[in-house]
Amino acid sequence: MVQTLTVLGLESSCDDTAAAVVRQSDGARAQILSSVVHGQTELHSAFGGVVPEIAARAHAEKLDICVAQALDSAGLALRDMDAIAVTAGPGLIGGVMSGVMCAKGLSAATGLPLIGVNHLAGHALTPRLTDGIAFPYLMLLVSGGHCQYLIAHGPERFTRLGGTIDDAPGEAFDKTARLLGLPQPGGPAVEAEARSGDPKRFRFPRPLLDRPGCDLSFSGLKTALMRMRDQIVAEKGGLTRQDRADLCAGFQQAVVDTLAEKTRRAIGLYLEENPSDPVIAVAGGVAANTAIRSALETVSAEMGARFTAPPLALCTDNAAMIAYAGIERFRTGARDGLDLTARPRWPLDQTSPAMLGSGKKGAKA
Numbered sequence: 127m128v129q130t131l132t133v134l135g136l137e138s139s140c141d142d143t144a145a146a147v148v149r150q151s152d153g154a155r156a157q158i159l160s161s162v163v164h165g166q167t168e169l170h171s172a173f174g175g176v177v178p179e180i181a182a183r184a185h186a187e188k189l190d191i192c193v194a195q196a197l198d199s200a201g202l203a204l205r206d207m208d209a210i211a212v213t214a215g216p217g218l219i220g221g222v223m224s225g226v227m228c229a230k231g232l233s234a235a236t237g238l239p240l241i242g243v244n245h246l247a248g249h250a251l252t253p254r255l256t257d258g259i260a261f262p263y264l265m266l267l268v269s270g271g272h273c274q275y276l277i278a279h280g281p282e283r284f285t286r287l288g289g290t291i292d293d294a295p296g297e298a299f300d301k302t303a304r305l306l307g308l309p310q311p312g313g314p315a316v317e318a319e320a321r322s323g324d325p326k327r328f329r330f331p332r333p334l335l336d337r338p339g340c341d342l343s344f345s346g347l348k349t350a351l352m353r354m355r356d357q358i359v360a361e362k363g364g365l366t367r368q369d370r371a372d373l374c375a376g377f378q379q380a381v382v383d384t385l386a387e388k389t390r391r392a393i394g395l396y397l398e399e400n401p402s403d404p405v406i407a408v409a410g411g412v413a414a415n416t417a418i419r420s421a422l423e424t425v426s427a428e429m430g431a432r433f434t435a436p437p438l439a440l441c442t443d444n445a446a447m448i449a450y451a452g453i454e455r456f457r458t459g460a461r462d463g464l465d466l467t468a469r470p471r472w473p474l475d476q477t478s479p480a481m482l483g484s485g486k487k488g489a490k491a
């Protein structure tokens with residue numbers, strides 16, 4: 127029997143408050159009926175990072191507005207929903223709690239089933255929402271808060287091949303921008319500067335390439351950049367535009383080379399187990415970087431794997447991915463009660479040891 131499911135999704139685990147309505151008929155491609163995102167960049171800009179308390183309060187203020195806008199723009203009402211899906215972790219706990227409390231209220235008032243969704247599963251399942259990619263596939267999450275290679279076997283079954291042991295790459299771009307007096311978010315600013323820079327002038331390390339496996343490390347790049355910057359300032363009294371561009375280009379090239387080599391290894395490991403029709407999908411704000419994206423495309427082609435990246439609005443935090451992951455969980459029979467808890471850490475692969483570091487945007491899990 128074909129079952130059409132329409133699910134309202136809520137997302138509030140970091141600095142975006144979001145609500146969306148997604149519909150899927152069994153066996154067909156899902157449709158995003160609406161997706162509303164209220165970012166908080168301005169609220170945090172003076173502080174150089176996300177302030178958890180400010181984020182949580184803003185989520186609490188904006189969630190019901192987002193829900194009303196998402197239902198309105200889908201042309202539907204709560205009574206037309208089959209379930210309410212909400213990010214229940216990992217993330218900044220105050221924000222996750224705001225979302226979970228809002229979803230519980232809606233569920234209690236309407237009697238609709240409640241489904242707690244892992245935020246990382248939302249990202250990891252996005253290629254199925256956007257491109258109907260079949261399991262299994264290899265996933266690289268690269269954002270300001272996450273960096274990991276995952277094999278997606280099923281809606282709730284993931285194997286982590288490796289990930290960052292300290293900063294996420296977006297975090298490293300943001301810190302680099304801050305060290306060089308460039309605006310936030312740092313990724314686009316550093317990428318723009320790097321275009322007119324010489325990537326070979328400064329010798330940045332290529333962290334963890336000397337070790338086997340797919341783990342990554344980005345915090346040393348920021349320390350190296352700080353030393354280089356301080357040396358130029360000590361010698362010349364300040365940075366020229368060209369110095370800044372060369373530092374950005376050298377830093378970005380180190381991230382590109384590291385991600386390219388680790389991706390080559392991850393695809394190699396994936397192919398050992400899943401040799402036919404290999405697909406690698408990427409998600410997260412850092413996937414917007416042209417140099418990184420084209421290096422990943424090249425490596426994928428060399429390894430014979432198909433490369434896919436969702437449109438940017440679905441790579442970054444949004445609630446459509448949460449509603450869709452909710453649909454996938456719902457179809458497995460999963461339901462949560464009003465005792466659903468908000469979890470700051472929630473690894474997708476329960477069998478791998480916890481990752482180190484907690485990042486500016488909460489736990490990397």
Ligand code: KG4
Pocket residue numbers: 140268269270271272295296297299300311312313314317410411412413414415416441442443487
């Ligand atoms: O996925 P996202 O919107 O939020 C989470 O981190 O969950 O990613 C934002 C991150 C920021 O750190 C931002 O600097 C980075 O993605 N980013 C980029 C680029 N555009 C955004 N990093 C490198 N190059 C870019 N063009």
Ligand code: ZN
Pocket residue numbers: 245249269271272442443
């Ligand atoms: Zn995210």
